[in-house]
Amino acid sequence: MPIIEVNHFTTRRLQILDPSGVVDEQLMPDLGDEALVGLLCSMLRMRTFDEKALNLQRQGRIGTFGSLRGQEAAQAGLTLNLIDEDWLVPSIREQGVLEGRGLPMHLYYSFCKGDERASQIPDGLNATPQSIPIASQLLHAAGLGMALKLRNEEAAAVGFAGDGATSEGDFHEALNFAGVFGAQTLFYIQNNGWAISVPFSQQTAAETIAQKAFAYGFEGMQVDGNDVLAVYVASRDALDHVRSGKGPYLIEALTYRMESHTTADDHTRYRPAAEVEAWRARDPISRMRTFLSRQGLWDEQQEAELVAKVSAEVEAEVEALEAMPRPPATDIFDYMFAELPATLIEQRQQLIAESRNGK
Amino acid sequence: MPIIEVNHFTTRRLQILDPSGVVDEQLMPDLGDEALVGLLCSMLRMRTFDEKALNLQRQGRIGTFGSLRGQEAAQAGLTLNLIDEDWLVPSIREQGVLEGRGLPMHLYYSFCKGDERASQIPDGLNATPQSIPIASQLLHAAGLGMALKLRNEEAAAVGFAGDGATSEGDFHEALNFAGVFGAQTLFYIQNNGWAISVPFSQQTAAETIAQKAFAYGFEGMQVDGNDVLAVYVASRDALDHVRSGKGPYLIEALTYRMESHTTADDHTRYRPAAEVEAWRARDPISRMRTFLSRQGLWDEQQEAELVAKVSAEVEAEVEALEAMPRPPATDIFDYMFAELPATLIEQRQQLIAESRNGK
Amino acid sequence: MASDAATALAPSSGERMTMVQALNQALAQEMERDPAILLMGEDVGPDGGVFRVTAGLIERFGDQRVLDTPLAESGIIGTAIGLCIGGFRPITEIQFMGFIYPAINQLFAHAARLRNRSRGRLSVPLVVRMPYGGGIRPPEHHSESYEAMLANTPGLKTVIPADPYDAKGLLISAIRDDDPVIFLEPKRLYRAFRQAVPEEPYTVPIGKGRVYRPGKDVTVIAYGSMVQVANAAADRAAKQEISVEVIDLRSIVPLDVEIFIESVRKTGRAVVVHEAPRTCGFGAEIVAQINERALLNLLAPVERVTGFDTIFPGAVLEDHYMPNPDRVLAAIKRTLEF
Amino acid sequence: MASDAATALAPSSGERMTMVQALNQALAQEMERDPAILLMGEDVGPDGGVFRVTAGLIERFGDQRVLDTPLAESGIIGTAIGLCIGGFRPITEIQFMGFIYPAINQLFAHAARLRNRSRGRLSVPLVVRMPYGGGIRPPEHHSESYEAMLANTPGLKTVIPADPYDAKGLLISAIRDDDPVIFLEPKRLYRAFRQAVPEEPYTVPIGKGRVYRPGKDVTVIAYGSMVQVANAAADRAAKQEISVEVIDLRSIVPLDVEIFIESVRKTGRAVVVHEAPRTCGFGAEIVAQINERALLNLLAPVERVTGFDTIFPGAVLEDHYMPNPDRVLAAIKRTLEF
Numbered sequence A, B: 001m002p003i004i005e006v007n008h009f010t011t012r013r014l015q016i017l018d019p020s021g022v023v024d025e026q027l028m029p030d031l032g033d034e035a036l037v038g039l040l041c042s043m044l045r046m047r048t049f050d051e052k053a054l055n056l057q058r059q060g061r062i063g064t065f066g067s068l069r070g071q072e073a074a075q076a077g078l079t080l081n082l083i084d085e086d087w088l089v090p091s092i093r094e095q096g097v098l099e100g101r102g103l104p105m106h107l108y109y110s111f112c113k114g115d116e117r118a119s120q121i122p123d124g125l126n127a128t129p130q131s132i133p134i135a136s137q138l139l140h141a142a143g144l145g146m147a148l149k150l151r152n153e154e155a156a157a158v159g160f161a162g163d164g165a166t167s168e169g170d171f172h173e174a175l176n177f178a179g180v181f182g183a184q185t186l187f188y189i190q191n192n193g194w195a196i197s198v199p200f201s202q203q204t205a206a207e208t209i210a211q212k213a214f215a216y217g218f219e220g221m222q223v224d225g226n227d228v229l230a231v232y233v234a235s236r237d238a239l240d241h242v243r244s245g246k247g248p249y250l251i252e253a254l255t256y257r258m259e260s261h262t263t264a265d266d267h268t269r270y271r272p273a274a275e276v277e278a279w280r281a282r283d284p285i286s287r288m289r290t291f292l293s294r295q296g297l298w299d300e301q302q303e304a305e306l307v308a309k310v311s312a313e314v315e316a317e318v319e320a321l322e323a324m325p326r327p328p329a330t331d332i333f334d335y336m337f338a339e340l341p342a343t344l345i346e347q348r349q350q351l352i353a354e355s356r357n358g359k
Numbered sequence C, D: 001m002a003s004d005a006a007t008a009l010a011p012s013s014g015e016r017m018t019m020v021q022a023l024n025q026a027l028a029q030e031m032e033r034d035p036a037i038l039l040m041g042e043d044v045g046p047d048g049g050v051f052r053v054t055a056g057l058i059e060r061f062g063d064q065r066v067l068d069t070p071l072a073e074s075g076i077i078g079t080a081i082g083l084c085i086g087g088f089r090p091i092t093e094i095q096f097m098g099f100i101y102p103a104i105n106q107l108f109a110h111a112a113r114l115r116n117r118s119r120g121r122l123s124v125p126l127v128v129r130m131p132y133g134g135g136i137r138p139p140e141h142h143s144e145s146y147e148a149m150l151a152n153t154p155g156l157k158t159v160i161p162a163d164p165y166d167a168k169g170l171l172i173s174a175i176r177d178d179d180p181v182i183f184l185e186p187k188r189l190y191r192a193f194r195q196a197v198p199e200e201p202y203t204v205p206i207g208k209g210r211v212y213r214p215g216k217d218v219t220v221i222a223y224g225s226m227v228q229v230a231n232a233a234a235d236r237a238a239k240q241e242i243s244v245e246v247i248d249l250r251s252i253v254p255l256d257v258e259i260f261i262e263s264v265r266k267t268g269r270a271v272v273v274h275e276a277p278r279t280c281g282f283g284a285e286i287v288a289q290i291n292e293r294a295l296l297n298l299l300a301p302v303e304r305v306t307g308f309d310t311i312f313p314g315a316v317l318e319d320h321y322m323p324n325p326d327r328v329l330a331a332i333k334r335t336l337e338f
């Protein structure tokens, strides 16, 4: 047959909990009540820490910061599946995942102040610092996944990025290397509809990001990123696949950035209010809250208690933030090399001399 | 339905003329006898010019050079569809296409000598010079295709690359930009199985290059690149599509590099002789010759006449090559800017002074 | 930062504008003049650029002239090269100079080389606008000054305005230039002060520096945002009876060698100031030029006041890194006390 | 090119080897020593690298230690960074320095910065081997010398051996270094001459230059393949009773400032030689250092003998571009006749 069908790919999207709070019983994961409630709690925590950051920024106590509001399900559903041995390779909007994995939030806040000690991730947390050059970190996730594979470790590297990041060459090279070397990497793309002011429709002519996995010879799928249960299930299965050495995996979590790109941006310049409103109706938190309330697992009092508890934690983190002494100016030099070469020692001396003169 | 099938893609491969020289009558293009014979002739021309280059290189009359042997069908079938208004954006192994479009071969040979005047493509031939940084030229093809689209011109930009090139970030960015802007670009990838010593199976985990089009939201297909009729048909249809502004297109021509990567390479170090032999049986020229002979369109005498004619042309080109005077040393400076800045005028003077002193 | 000297060279006529406004006006006027000019970049469309330099242009010229691109710097420069070959004159924006790295291959291996490679048949009339430099306390990669590698790459011109008037005139020259021009915008000066900018289009020639402030004891050579720092140091020096001549290079390639050599021949002392790291920074080239052409005039070693050979620090430590008037003044004095 | 002086500093024991052999031996011995070391790059596997530097290593260490990668330089450096974080010590090969551009973002924005960014928690013990420089008449992009931009980028070390002995010792030091080291291999010297190279592993310290040839009238400062050119010029100068001291820097970052300053203090005259373009090339940094530290010793301007500010030309014109002993000798004489 001279026109041969060589192969094909179907892009699938998973949703379990619909925007009105109704679940698909057949797809419902076998999670205990505690875990279900835990998912809501972790989303609420994320939102509370996020709102605090907005406040701190408005008060000038931290600098520019990019809100994750709207993406809580996409981050909480994944986080529940992570194990200590996994490596997290975040971009710039994964504070929810990091918080969920134990990063003290005063470090995140201090990052927004421009204090680089924030990127000294505490011991025991396998995470790389926030990576600002878009998509570049995905190669580190691919390399980490290669390392896990070479060592036969049952763990995954999770590389995070946004929809905009999929346009960069490094996205392509990362997925291609991962495919070739069977890297134990989950590429986790939060498609929040916008890259600053550029809508997804102008980022690529492809209908989905998930289908891009086909270009690299491995599996990919779309998930309703505002449905914490679907995110949980999809990432659980993908992580199992990845950790067991069956090759990399791509998840596209379809979600929405409710706020401006960062506090330095004004989204009203470029996107219609109606779009934002439409997505407000698909809020990941209220959806889960409705479901749990109907199940009798959540009520206003529980919510009030949780909010009080988290608020206290938030305040403690803010205190910790403000108790951080200024880093010494010599920090500029002291982490450049394992051993400082002579020219840098000389320059460091110059800095010290100048600082002493009152500058 | 909570698991939604969003979309799908099927990779198809076209073959019309099989390795034994038999055609699929239903798919056979409506080409007159002259055109059919012309396809064989242009493949024979390519091979003759190529063999001459090998000789010249062995004799030290030109430098390193990359043979296209085995890829004649992939280049001739496409070339027949090109029109003057199209833009060619070659990589490093498209001398067949360029020859077919009228590039004097002494320029190609002189390129292999390291004479940069070879890259001053003659007026009237819309082609960019050979691009050595792998895959980088595909972005120029995308940009040219955007230019044609912006001007509403019924022409195509054809970006050439090899299988290895598909791993570079620029391949990705080029196809993605082309998709987004509806560029009038045909991406024409000759998958000749090897990137120097790296086999296609280690270049990507994807089964085909054609399927990568799905990642960019446009069409792609595979063609038997040793079947000049299939290449003709596939590229005719793709060029029609592209020129009429329906969006970019990706063709993967499956072929084989019969020689070493270049004359500086030794392919016996890394690939099995049996593989090369297997592909010799699929030679694009003998396949077409068999078909035309059976049709009574080609015989030994015709072949002898053609070879004689082309050989004379080749010799004329070699004469032209050797008649080229050495470029003046000042050529190093004279094309750097539209207007030479003072520092370069100074350096140019220095060069002239040194050359006068006999160096 | 708006000292009198900062605007001393400005013409008296014209609306008083920030650098952002002057750039925006230059873009609009040139796009009006020549339909082959396109704008391309991330967020240059409805958002008007993250610094608002392209504000209003997509509304005025439409989305066939102002292209919001996918997030891919190599893609931006690479397709712009293709558009040049296809007869357009694209003005590209890279959001911050810290994000130019992914495009280096297209810029250095192609844009800078295509005229030479094609022996003049093809050219790349491309402008690459990039906000560069420190002073606004942003996150990592948003404060960088990578001009030295541009200067070491043959085939590119690199222009750096120091005030709104020059910004408009130099940008128009860059747009009309038939070769690739990198146009670095000192982001800390975007809105730092206003200056009278004539309404009509005008050019400031590329490759000619200017004496920003005449003086006779020491020459301070700077460009971009460091011109203001040099000038502030000169103000202070003046109070101590030291007369400083400030040279604004305006472009580093082509370099106006004459203007600073002449000044150093007169003063015998020089300080060069830039934000980029010291080792192999553009200051080294200035020192080498002075060494070659005015060694016998030198009364003291040329001083380099630069960033350290470190990563540009986060906001909290930024002030310790950036050259400031204190450092420049101290260097001026070292040349006098040598 | 194998003058006596070229091997004057070599030890007497050990097999006489080319630079390619010395590098291959260093790689094999270090991989034997430390299982965390990986080799990665295009064609480093069964092909043994296009210059055969990695020949035999995949056969010996297997395809879990020697990785033929897809054709993507950013991918090579980027995944190598990930492998570093994951506990490996990758030695990457970029086929020619002319192809490093696509990897610049990974190299400059990450490899060079990760230790600093993570405040010491993470490090990048990466080696990036690249053949660099001219002299073999290849096509475009195969002769480039881009060391200046490396030197201007904080966080990287850049090492450049000039003979087989140093090649082995410096490569072993680079592999054992806990920070990213760019290892530039002067491809024209790969097989240009042999030298006795001890069998056992040894290190040559990074950051220490050497007096390649002692002399007293003029100091010539060079690195990589230009050390041979400098030495040839010194040979000729000697015939004219001019005693030239040749300094081989061996690494440009860290830079052994002392060694050439001391020499210039003694001779009062200096010539710096490199193949890369002149403007903002590494020579400018050398001149600046001499200006800062030995101005009063200078009897003449420091001369720069460099490539032109042009694209490295095709084979036909290559000889007109490359610094050669004639040019160096002429510069030496200019310093004497000043």
Ligand SMILES: Cc1ncc(C[n+]2csc(CCOP(=O)(O)OP(=O)(O)O)c2C)c(N)n1
Residues within 6 Å of the ligand: A093, A132, A133, A134, A161, A162, A163, A164, A165, A166, A192, A194, A195, A196, A257, A261, C042, C071, C073, C095, C099, C102
């Ligand atoms: C290489 C690079 N180019 C440009 C930027 C500036 N920038 C920061 S975030 C951003 C948009 C990112 O969009 P997306 O990937 O969708 O992530 P999101 O912000 O939506 O989470 C841009 C253009 C950058 N940080 N790095």
Ligand SMILES: Cc1ncc(C[n+]2csc(CCOP(=O)(O)OP(=O)(O)O)c2C)c(N)n1
Residues within 6 Å of the ligand: B093, B132, B133, B134, B161, B162, B163, B164, B165, B166, B192, B194, B195, B196, B257, B261, D042, D071, D073, D095, D099, D102
């Ligand atoms: C950016 C870059 N990296 C590496 C090289 C060296 N190189 C030249 S050709 C080649 C292999 C190309 O393979 P492919 O794309 O399949 O084309 P083919 O040679 O098979 O036609 C390599 C690695 C290069 N020219 N450019």
Ligand SMILES: [Mg+2]
Residues within 6 Å of the ligand: A162, A163, A164, A190, A191, A192, A193, A194, A195, A196
């Ligand atoms: Mg986004």
Ligand SMILES: [Mg+2]
Residues within 6 Å of the ligand: B162, B163, B164, B190, B191, B192, B193, B194, B195, B196
């Ligand atoms: Mg190939």
